[in-house]
Amino acid sequence: MTAAIRCRAVAATLGGVQVLRGVDLGVGTSEWVGLVGPNGAGKTTLLRAIAGSLAVQGAIAVLGDDIGQLHRRDVARRIAMVPQTPELPAGMKVFDYALLGRTPYVGYLGTESSNDLSIVADALDALDLLSFADRDVVTLSGGEAQRVVLARALTQQASILLLDEPTASLDVGRQQSVLELVDHLRRDRSLTVLSALHDLTLAGQFADRLVLLDRGLVVAAGSPQAVLRPDTIRQLFGAEVRVLDEGDGVVVVPVRGSERSRGADHAAVRGVSRR
């Protein structure tokens, strides 16, 4: 079976800093892989590289083809990206914003067809946004805006969805509902999902598999149970946690450690920062 995404030795330097240092990663078709790791691990950079927004060294193949050999439009037909802080242009209506997702299908000289418009209407309908169609995108709440950005991604009709911290700045209820929605959509439409997730519990609950990045390298990959281990989290995040195996996922609960372990944590953090 062809992997949906295959990265080999992907390296990137931003502003003189090496952000990715040879990442190998494979994501199977219809799989949900969660990218986890501390701040600055390179999660966003990796997603941007896969989306074709950033030139990198190494090889990235999408549905079997090297993205360097594909036209931008072909990449955009295969991959839809939901950025962490999407630009919502003031004054743009929800419908027009979702219509941007049809860009890879409309030629430079063309205009949107009635088919494009109905695809947008369907996406808005699927996300319960039809009544918002004429609203200005900047007047939406955080949860509504996230759904509108998802709608734009759906209109791209790509089989791969990249999500960069889709739950950032949402309350706990909205976090759950957005990820449930993504899970529903991916099952409904056989989508492959690669998402950077800050919240380890959400990552452990929703993703089939996790890839743990640290300073531009993959340090662990596998099931949530295999990746989210208290000792690993302590070492990389400097956090004391308890990991509860819930059968179909794991729950990561931060706990205050004892004085002794806190001292050890500080030493571990210093050790991490020295590496």
Added chain:
Amino acid sequence: MAVLAAAALVGILVGPADLSVAEVGRSLIDRLPMVDVETGLSPQQEVILWELRMPRVVLGALVGSMLAVAGGAYQGSFRNPLADPYLLGVAAGAGLGATLAIAYGPDSAGWSVDPIPLAAFVGGLVGVVLAYLLGYSLRAGRTAVTLILAGVAVAAFLTAVQTYVQQRESDTLRGVYAWILGRLATVGWHEVVVIIPYVALCSIVIVIGRRMLDVLSVGDDEAAALGINPSRVRLVVILAATLGTAAAVAVSGLIAFVGIIVPHTVRLLVGTSYRLVVPLSLILGGAFLILADVLARTVVAPAELPIGVVTAFFGAPFFAVVLKTSRGVAA
């Protein structure tokens, strides 16, 4: 289109010589191939209509449309509501070109080509090319912000040179000043013929690229992920807007504010999608400048106000109102 037609009619009818709607209508029909009607106009009125008012109205429509649509294109390309067609040094370059031609140009009385528009056109393009080269050579890369900053630097430099030349050749001050304030004076259809290919070509490119301006509004990163090359789109749209603007200012001088107030008015009326802003700016820009020219011709008749004074006089307060009422929409 009705607005443009109405503005054109006002532009044709208003003036010292009385022409009626019926006479103008009959004269228009009379010009159609294989149609011959009695117009009711004297030969002198025919000349006034066809060699004075009509070319001036058409020139106003062309220049106004070009400046308005170029303003919209610049605002979209740079994602900056205050961008106008003169942003990247086209005005400063054209000003310097015209000043050099007025101050040092040879006596062109017997020439078939007026050197001032030509010098302004070349100067405007040189200004933008310099801004682009400077912007792209900066380490920060090909972002819209570096390009704007490069345009500011180039414009400041060219304006300094222009001011220096102007001071050195103070006897030409009046001519330079008149050019800078803008005017729609025509000699028959000459100016119209000169700029119509530029306005047509550049407007078509921008109208075709209007969807891409919407895509640019989500930022270069997301635009790239949607399958376009933002730098290339910006280059093509700005080239078209600049070429058209250079052609327009070459024959009309530096007419202010059209490129800002017209697209913003359209946004207030129909929203911010460039799919509507671009074509409507094209139409309303033409109508706006025709009416501004009517005022320029009539307010202190028989003398004329520079049209740049009229557009700025009405444009500046209008722009303040737009900023106050539009809030998030314009920003």
